[in-house]
Amino acid sequence: MDFAIFLVQLLNGLQYGLLLFLIASGLTLVFGVMGILNLAHGSMYMIGAYLMWYFVQLTDSFVLAALLSAVIALLLGVVIEKTLINRLYRRNHLDQVLLTIGMIFVFNAMQSLLWGDDPLGVAVPGWLSGSISLTELVEYPVYRIFVALLCLLLAAGLYLVINRTRLGMLVRAGESNREMVECLGIDINRLYTIVFGAGVMLAALAGVVSAPMASIVPGMGEHVLISCFVVVVIGGMGSIKGAFVAALMVGIVDTFAAVLLPQLSSMIVYILMAVILIIKPQGLFSS
Amino acid sequence: MKTRTLYRGLSSALLGLSLSCSAISQAEEPIKVGIMLPFSGVYAALGDAGRNGLKMALAEHASDLHGREIEYIEVDTEARPERAPEIATSLMSQQQADFIVGPVHSGVAMGMLKVLRNKKPIVIIPNAGANAATGPWCAGNVFRTSFSAWQPSYPMGQVALDRGYKRVVTMSWNYGFGKESLEAFEESFTAGGGEVVKQIMVPFPKTEFQSYITDIASMKPDAVFVFFAGGGAVKFVKDYDALGLRGKIPLLGSGFLTEGTLAAQGEAAEGILTGLHYADEISNDANRNFRTAYETRFGKPADLYAVQGYDTGLLIAQAVQQLKGDISDRDALIKVMEQSTIKSPRGDFHFSKAHNPVQNIYLREVQDGENRVIDIAAAGLEDPARGCKL
CATH class of the missing domain: 3.40.50.2300 (Response regulator)
Incomplete structure (x- = not known):
């Protein structure tokens, strides 16, 4: 592997990792603050991608479609929290798993009824469609660099909101002691609704920006959910910082293993996870 | 459902009768x-x-x-x-x-x-x-x-040779059908003097193809032959195009690469050559x-x-x-x-001894979002039915 190719692979790994972070951040946020294990998180990613496809057909505008999809996802998150999830706060994880697995089936069936089972695709918008030559053969599409930067921006935004705002303070307080937050006169239910809605929107946003790069197919959510859980477990359940570091690790390790250790490539991220859990059983940045 | 109940009723009513005159009840059932x-x-x-x-x-x-x-x-x-x-x-x-x-x-x-x-x-x-x-x-x-998995891929080895491709990378998901497709391609390709530089097997159902495609670019083969289908085919074709390999390293495949997926692949699929026993526009x-x-x-x-x-x-x-x-x-x-x-x-097709169709494999090229038949890659192709005792 010469140096130029090495750099391209590094870029591939970073880009994949950043996208993984975007999906995993919502999962870890919801778990960290609310203690809810949302297995239907992958479905939100799928819904984001399908909504994006639908609205691009309808409006013919990438930005408008992305905004519409994000808003609908946020509302969907709020409705799900208000009607279903809020029944589970006092129950154990097994009940949460049962409900959210059920939601996976419901969303998959809805996807099949609303949009059919054929693979769909969204074109890269014109203003992002160029590419940059990296080596004699390899080009890097501007859109994928855009997505990577957008993920970085969102990561920075999340960091600022959680560490520098009143809402973030409540989120952190809710993470460490929810009863105390309630005693201080904070409406914890409203906080939970906001956090869950934001979590759903982050996953859907990942689906939205993936739509032009991925294939929009039934089952795309479940596939991504597994990688997502690996990231959350490595990073430490509930830690946004952990999810960021872990997502980049998984992205880079997976990318290089695919080429350098093809026989191991299907299990390498799980090996990585096992090794990290042996050293740090709670994950890298668990609180 | 109604008719089924009716049949059930009919057949049980006729049961006694059918024991004595099976030829008649045969025509009724x-x-x-x-x-x-x-x-x-x-x-x-x-x-x-x-x-x-x-x-x-x-x-x-x-x-x-x-x-x-x-x-x-x-x-x-x-x-x-x-x-x-x-x-x-x-x-x-x-x-x-x-x-x-x-x-x-x-x-x-x-x-x-x-x-x-x-x-x-x-x-x-x-x-x-x-x-x-x-x-x-x-x-x-x-x-x-x-x-059979063998049929659409086998003729593509010759297609590659006819176009002067000598060094080819093959790639597929690591499961039975994918392996059989790559083997069939390799069989005719190496028999005609071609060399498979590398065979890449991607764990199923992984669709992160970018690193593999970057790897292919570093090897600079004359062409690439792949088997992917459905969502994987869409993702692969898009990644191949996004990393700039389309138009530089020709992409060949078993027909499923561009079957039912062209709308989703869009522009990225233009120029892909595939072999299959059917094309919409025959x-x-x-x-x-x-x-x-x-x-x-x-x-x-x-x-x-x-x-x-x-x-x-x-x-x-x-x-x-x-x-x-x-x-x-x-x-x-x-x-x-x-x-x-x-x-x-x-x-028209008929059956081989092993009961598999003996059929044409068409060579198709994606042009303007359609699989255009540009040639017959193999006429009346019969699967070798290795291991069949019929």
Whole structure:
């Protein structure tokens, strides 16, 4: 592997990792603050991608479609929290798993009824469609660099909101002691609704920006959910910082293993996870 | 459902009678066709198209069946191999199906055949391409109206050589059908002096292809041959284009790479060369009539899987017609089926000794979002049926 190719692979790994972070951040946020294990998180990613496809057909505008999809996802998150999830706060994880697995089936069936089972695709918008030559053969599409930067921006935004705002303070307080937050006169239910809605929107946003790069197919959510859980477990359940570091690790390790250790490539991220859990059983940045 | 209850009532009423005069009751009873296709999950669209095609053919030929009605018993396989033996057993033993049509997924096919090989029902496979089904696992009662994995890929080795490609990278998901496709390509390609520089097997169902494609770029082969289907095919073709390899390193594939996926792939698929036993635009009367009738009936364009289901229906209809409605003699039925020629939308085909279609493989190139037939890659291609004792 010469140096130029090495750099391209590094870029591939970073880009994949950043996208993984975007999906995993919502999962870890919801778990960290609310203690809810949302297995239907992958479905939100799928819904984001399908909504994006639908609205691009309808409006013919990438930005408008992305905004519409994000808003609908946020509302969907709020409705799900208000009607279903809020029944589970006092129950154990097994009940949460049962409900959210059920939601996976419901969303998959809805996807099949609303949009059919054929693979769909969204074109890269014109203003992002160029590419940059990296080596004699390899080009890097501007859109994928855009997505990577957008993920970085969102990561920075999340960091600022959680560490520098009143809402973030409540989120952190809710993470460490929810009863105390309630005693201080904070409406914890409203906080939970906001956090869950934001979590759903982050996953859907990942689906939205993936739509032009991925294939929009039934089952795309479940596939991504597994990688997502690996990231959350490595990073430490509930830690946004952990999810960021872990997502980049998984992205880079997976990318290089695919080429350098093809026989191991299907299990390498799980090996990585096992090794990290042996050293740090709670994950890298668990609180 | 109503008609089924009626049949049940009728058949039990006739039970006493049929014991004494079986020839008469034979003509009264419906022919039972068990359908084992996926109607939910990833392959739901394929199962649906196959069922539509099958029913359409049998409805069109209803008058040729010598008064025999068709009773369908439909079971959703969910494309889950572990369920296949149980469903197959139930269709054979409880439902007493005369024909069992299915499946889409090769893993399910193996599970089915484990139970049904050399048993009474006639099995007709309308899609699953595992070489084994008409290879080491072939059986007198098992027919296939689709293809073997070997068929669409084997001629592509010669296609690559004809275009002057000497060094090729091959790539596929690491599962049976993918491996069989790459092996078939390699067989004709290396026999003609080509060299496979690297064979890349991607864990199924991973679709992060960027690192593999970057790796391919670093090797600078003359061309790339791949097997991917469905969502994976869309993602691969888009990644290949996004990393700038399209137009620089020609992309060849087994036909599934661009089948039912072109709308999603868009511009990225232009110029891809694939081999397959069908193309939407094949210009013969059978195909034109079929496509018009299918679209009128189901409100959407026909695809490959509809064609394969349709041909399965034609095969059943022809056999019943030739035997004048009496399919009770199993050996005679198999013999008639073996000798039939199907006037398929893909062009006429007949069956090999192993009961796999002997058919043309068309060379198609994606132009303006369509698979254009630019040549016949192999005419009347017969699967070698390695390991079949028929």
